[in-house]
Structure formats: structure tokens, C-alpha cells
Amino acid sequence: MDRGLVIFVGALLTFSSSWLGLVLFPFWQLNDEQPVAAASAADEPYPRPLGGQALAGVRVYEQNGCMYCHSQQVRSEKFGNWWEGGVMRTGADIRRGWGTRRTVSRDYLFDRPTMLGTMRTGPDLANVGTRYSETWQHAHTFNPRALNGWSIMPSFAFLYGREKVLGGQKSDRALKLGREWTVDPGYRWRPSAAAWAAIVAGRGPAIAEAFAAQHGPVDVDSPEGRERLLAFWLTTEEDEYQIVPSAEADALVAYLMQLRKAETPLPEGKE
Numbered sequence: 001m002d003r004g005l006v007i008f009v010g011a012l013l014t015f016s017s018s019w020l021g022l023v024l025f026p027f028w029q030l031n032d033e034q035p036v037a038a039a040s041a042a043d044e045p046y047p048r049p050l051g052g053q054a055l056a057g058v059r060v061y062e063q064n065g066c067m068y069c070h071s072q073q074v075r076s077e078k079f080g081n082w083w084e085g086g087v088m089r090t091g092a093d094i095r096r097g098w099g100t101r102r103t104v105s106r107d108y109l110f111d112r113p114t115m116l117g118t119m120r121t122g123p124d125l126a127n128v129g130t131r132y133s134e135t136w137q138h139a140h141t142f143n144p145r146a147l148n149g150w151s152i153m154p155s156f157a158f159l160y161g162r163e164k165v166l167g168g169q170k171s172d173r174a175l176k177l178g179r180e181w182t183v184d185p186g187y188r189w190r191p192s193a194a195a196w197a198a199i200v201a202g203r204g205p206a207i208a209e210a211f212a213a214q215h216g217p218v219d220v221d222s223p224e225g226r227e228r229l230l231a232f233w234l235t236t237e238e239d240e241y242q243i244v245p246s247a248e249a250d251a252l253v254a255y256l257m258q259l260r261k262a263e264t265p266l267p268e269g270k271e
């Protein structure tokens, strides 16, 4: 071990240089970063810490592993290639509408932890709050296939309750989805042939009437007519049951609605 000192100094240099480069210098550079002041009295400073339900929603996002499939970082116009008419263009993220500029460190000032993500099995969510309504988010979280038939995102139906409607009055928070999605939460439901025959025997005329009001008359006695009636009936809402968001689902959606990074202009985030 006559090279002990060399090895020691070499190891020290290796580790200290990476510590300097990856920890100390970034710390100096970013430590006193502040939100940008509001441009006018009507504006809020940006970014602002999350509060209330949205803050609780961060935990739900973490617990359910959304980060394994979704990033929260919009790439600069210099990255993200696609081909158009034989020419390679860049800036795919901004073109897809995932933000109006790239995200910068200031966007994450209050995020604990930052959930940048590494995988993009699904779209980037950095500014998803600007893209959809709360109603859309609930229906999509409950079962993504109810909105995008081709979606491979898992259903988070366990964040919702299937409850009996009491007093004939549905909650105004109940999801507005056809029974094909609500009878067996998390799956697309279809009655067996025997069950459908029984339903037609009992409630056929009422269903046919509702169908006729929208699509014209239907022949309940023909197999083709029954098939059309079934397709229609599956898209209508259940009367006796409703799907209601749990506190966790509400928190998660409140968080998603607050995800509005890459929107407010920042001096350092030009592209």
C-alpha cells in the first residue's frame, strides 16, 4: 500500500469535484431564487405555494405512482424532435401544447418533492391544469377509457365510491358517465345475453321510448334492434346508483387543476 496517499487524494478529488459541481455550485446559484413579483396589482406573484386540497393532492399523486408514467417538465424548443416533410424540427413539447415555454428551476420553487419524472408513458402534466375541466379530470381518473378508448392508463376507480341514490336525488358531484362504466367500477360492463333479455322483458318499453326520443323508433323484437337498444342503454346513466369522488379523488383533481407550470412568462425561460 505504498500508493495509499495517491489513492486517497485521487478519491478525495473525484468525490469533492462532483460534490462541488452537483451540490455546492447549484446550491449557490439557486438557493436564493424567489418568485417573480406580480406585474400588476391584479396579478399574483409566481409561483405560489400550493395550499388546502391541492397540497393534499400531491400526496395522492405520489402514493398512486402517477410519476412513473408522467413527467412534469416541458423541454425547450431545442429538444424533442419530429420530422415534417423530410425536415427535422425541434420543440415537440411546446408544439403538443404541453406548455408555452420550457420549465425552469423557478417553476419548482415550492415543490416538495419535485416530481419531474423520467418516463413519458403518458403526456407531460406540468401544465395539465390549463387543458381540462375538473369534470373531465374526475371522469378520466375514474376510468381513462371512458374518455379515450385506447388509453393504457390504469383506472383509479378505487378513489371513488359507488353509492345508492337516496331520495331519488343524485349528488351534484356524481360523475356523469354511462352505466357501462359505473356498474362495475374500473371495468367496462356489459350484461350477459340472459341478463339483457330479462332487462328487455321488464323495462324494454321504457328504454325503447328513451331511445326513440333521441334516435327514432326501434324494433325491440328484432335482434338488430335489441343490439342497438343495448348500445344506447349502456351509455345512459344508472338511476339507482351514482359514482361520487372520495376526499382523495377531490384532492388529486384539485392538484391537477393547479398544475400550471410553463405558462407564466419568466425572464429565464424564454424558449
Ligand code: HEC
Pocket (backbone or CB within 6 Å): 060, 061, 064, 065, 066, 067, 068, 069, 070, 121, 122, 123, 124, 125, 128, 131, 141, 144, 145, 148, 150, 151, 152, 153, 154, 156, 252, 256
Ligand atoms: C401506466 C402508466 C400510467 C400511470 C401509472 C398513470 N397514467 Fe395518466 N396517462 C397514461 C397514458 C398512457 C395517458 C394518455 C391516454 C389517456 O389520456 O388516458 C395518460 C393520460 C393522463 C392525463 C391526460 C393528459 C393529457 O394531456 O391528455 C392525465 C391528467 C393523467 N394521465 C393523470 C394521471 C394521474 C393523476 C395518475 C396517477 C393517479 C396517472 N395519470 C397515472 C399513463 C399512465
